[in-house]
Amino acid sequence: MEEEFRDRIATVNEAGKRVWVYPKKPKGKFTNRRKWLSYSLLLFLLTAPFIKINGDQLIEINIIERKFSLFGATFWPQDLYLFAIMLIIFIVFVILFTIIYGRLFCGWFCPQTIFMEFVFRQIEYWIDGDWTQQKALDKAPWNAQKWGKRILKHSIFWIISFIIANVFLAYIIGSTTLLKIITEPVQLHIGGLFSMGIFTTIFYFVFARLREQVCTTICPYGRLQGVLLDQNSMVVAYDYVRGEDRGKFRKGEDREAVKKGDCIDCAQCVHVCPTGIDIRNGTQLECVNCTACIDACDTMMDGVGLEKGLIRFVSENGIKNRTRFQWTRRVVSYTVLLAVLIGVWITMLVMREDFSTTILRQRGSTFQITQNNDISNIFEVDLTNKTKEHFEVKLISTDPRVQLELANKTLELPGEKHIRERFLARFPYSVIEKGTQKMDVIILGNGKEIDRVKIKLIGPSF
Template sequence: MSLEEGFRDHIATVNDKGKRIWIFPKKPSGTFYNYRKIVSYFLLAFLFLAPHLKIGGKQLLLFNILERKFILFGSVFWPQDFWIFALVMVLGIVFVIFFTIIFGRLFCGWVCPQTIFMEMLFRRIEYWIEGDYTHQKRLRESPWTKEKLRKKFLKHLIFWVISFLIANTFLAYIIGSDRLWEIQTDPLNEHVGGLVAIVIFTTVFYLVFAKLREQVCTTICPYGRLQGVLLDANSMVISYDHVRGEERAKFKKNEDRSAAGKGDCIDCRQCVHVCPTGIDIRNGTQLECVNCTACIDACDHMMESVGLPKGLIAFKSENNIVEKNGFRWTPRVKAYSALLILLLGLVATAMITRKDFESIILRQRGTTYRIDQGSVVNIFEISLVNKTSHVYKVELKLPEGQKGEVEQVVKNLILPAEGTVKERFIVRLPLSEIKGGKKEFDLQVYGNGKRIDREKVKIIGPIF
């Protein structure tokens, strides 16, 4: 490996004068690329279809921040369940860290929406209209002609239309696909503000994929810099086997490269040409590398063509290359594994024990108690949250065996589906039930004749 480390002082897409270097990656092909296409098209199909799929009449996924309503695979979550979301987010962060420690930035190349949209959608459209990387360079540098104008206009028109679909898809995740369809089918003058907003978001998406492109991965996204403190010599990342590859030299037919002091790298630069972020992987692990595996396919193809073993560029750790050993479960990996399992258990427990109803009972503000015909009277307010899709007629009852009664201010208290209700109620207990100025018990909340919740209440009264 070259001792020259100057490449680490700047990113591959900016020259010495700070001007952007436009990247024209060669169209990739190969085994890993075929696997990436399968994964990417599955994720794209899921992204576009998920807002329109329903389970039990509910949208599969909904993140309605405006109404603070979230649906995950048919289960409704409300602000009262936010702690579960926080736990899931922590789990996600730990999982990404755990995955990065072992496999580097593989998430970026295989799962990240930015990479999938860019490489598997927009870039492929670009290849279809403008040709491979040499044709794209020639077209960019050529003067404006009718042919160039036609290709550029067609490409950017398709880019904008796809960006419009992406913006609407993300909106469906926020407000719901049914509501989005209502807006789309209503007269245009009723949603001018919404149209302006969607055009703005469309333009933002368009600029990201038409102009920013790989700059999102190399300069904007913090994950690339995060991996710098997560990787170590045992992390399995896309690596160039410098022990086997150096000294690199051009290929000569029938030459004994070992006798000539040459390594297996034939310096064809195909790994550079195919890289979507413009780096030379032979310089070592770099923050710009998104582990897309395009360089592995390109190198394997060239090795196969010249009769050398494949795997010069592969998923390897630094220790794999130098010490010729396999993956090791280091103490750090074991620690993160244990933490991940713990968090998975906590999330599973939280999901299993999550209640469909939430009730909060508070004493009515400014009241204590009063004595009425030998009974102690307390006034409370109850707030009920219904997370189900059913309507309930609510009744409040004392626990079995408890003397006294509950009087509901609203006799027919209706708890709407996926809604809330707040109402007052009165508890009457005989004076004999009050010991030490108080009495505590669990108030029973019934819905449609079935107990749906219970909440502790504290009745206060005189101290005898």
């Protein structure tokens, strides 16, 4: 098989110029399944920031307040290790998923693909027509009809991009804050409106111009396929054993007698491809496993009376040796690792404390001698309440000789808030030995112990 096509991506010609892709509108069972899945995911993506569980967003990544919500669970900077483990689990999952099913995530679950193929592309089909009509419109002179269609299409693109940008912002700053900004006078949020315009422009540019270039050249996940896929990976592939040699269909012809394969060289698989490749050339990094070529090929095979499945989900070994998917040692190893990581993460999530305390000596301070010849140390206490309960906080020492005095006599800690306060530890000389002494500080919340932290007292060493 010729391999020259691998020297460059399908959407760039030999001169290095962009080759615009006009994919034919796909039809078939896989396309219908993708529609149901895509519109379900779209509904989830657009509504998740506005769904509340126990007063918190379903999903929120509030970088400003350093608060993260995930399906009703709230995470704070102190829970960063849980996010780190979750990120590792996600990476292992992606690796395992790609080893087994190739780039299926890109074609079926990726937001870029979902918005492009089932929102923006559908609008384009509605306004400009199918692929041949789009080609003709691009080549046509600029008349009233072309101007009208271009203005209408790109205006709708811009409005949808603006909506996406607002939903994206709701994930970052919270839907409550976003709705407040929207309902308040514009002059109060000029900077925010400018930022929103930038995000809208970016989304518009991605879906109106970049399109498949995001999948073929920008997204790093596509590049991973070269090291993750093997001959047992299930991908959308052309059965060259059955399909070659290609030849046009002739009614009543015995294709086997004239040494023709089942591929009738209709190029329908190429016409429907959203990344502009020819799947018959073999597995390619640009393929997002969208299955549009499967539907197109099955339609043609059914039309000429040949068996479906010339293009299907299959591994290289499945084509060559007619074998089914096999659980290799690599797949089993990643599966076991993934199961262990998920178990560790769930255990840590269950054992996560609802209240976090950090006590550090005030920066730049040592100790002071009071008028009563006592020693005093100044500390800063950081309190994080991960629950929705309101706490009245008090600090007491496990050593009755050590008195702890807060800067504010009453320390209020609202639910899901973080506060920082200073306190003074005053104690007699007899408490310290050789200049230092360790002790515990008990944190009481509404009269009950909610945390205990060890601190180090310092004083004169003589």
